[in-house]
Amino acid sequence: MIKCGRPPKGQESQSRERVLDSALQLFLEHGYGNLSMETVAREAHVSMRTIYSHFGNKAGLIGAVIRRCSDQFVDSLPEIGEPREALLAFARQFISRITQPDAVRIRTILTGESLRFPELASQFYEQGPQRTLDRLTAFFSKHQRTGYFVELNPQRLADHFLSCLRNERFHKLQLGLAPIPNEDEIEDWVQQAVELFLNGSVAPNRKQQTITNN
Structure with missing residues (x-):
């Protein structure tokens, strides 16, 4: 039956x-x-x-695929805890995910087909980069209220932080001009990016405290 x-x-x-x-x-x-x-x-x-x-529809399906992929590092940014450690944990997840061969391939396909299929570009940005940007914006806004970060538009802080992570090495990787990084290389990438970002974004009265704690 x-x-x-x-x-x-x-x-x-x-x-x-x-x-x-x-x-x-x-x-x-x-x-x-x-x-x-x-x-x-x-x-x-x-x-x-x-x-x-x-x-x-097909755009919604691919958007759901992208959203499931981005969940893995969007959810890795803790709600509580010391900001530096939170950014390090997020950066490890983020860089580990975006440098995987499938992730590199997805971005290559999206770049090649987004002009012909604007609904694809829209779904990718909304379900991937936009969600990440929004999550980081909320994080920086929260810690600005405690005086940890400088008084700058929190979305701009999020944008600058992501730019530190998606650096020139990532662009070379996307073009097939650099190999997939191993764990040690990812950790070095993470440490340098986060420390560089914090050097310019931590409030002056917090910098000495951050240096002392490290």
Whole structure:
């Protein structure tokens, strides 16, 4: 007997994750323009109706893929604790994720296809960089109220911090001109970027305290 109606919540969640897994691999293989929703449904062993009910359209599906990837470092910024250690922990997650081969490949595809598919560019920015920027902005705003950071627009602080992390080495990596960094190289990258940023953003009355604590 065929059962109708919505699947149990656990099964529904599993099917959604299966669709995201398949969509990521197919996106890496075919790009955005050449990827059909029918192909995703077939590879994920779900119906087209399931995909559309979860994600709406192809742009929404890829946006969900990007959001799941960005969750891994957006959620790594602690709500409490010493700001320097929080930024170090975030930076380790961020750089480790964006320098992975799949992440580099995703950005390459997005760069190549975003002009033809503005909905792709919009989904990528909203679900990836914008969420990261918003999370960091809230972090800096919170610690400005304690007097830790200089009185600068917190979004600008977040922008400058991300620019320290996505430096020239990252651009070379994106172009295939630098190898994937190992753990020691990532740690060196993190330490230099965070210390450089803090040197220009910690409030003057906190700098000596920060130096003493380190």
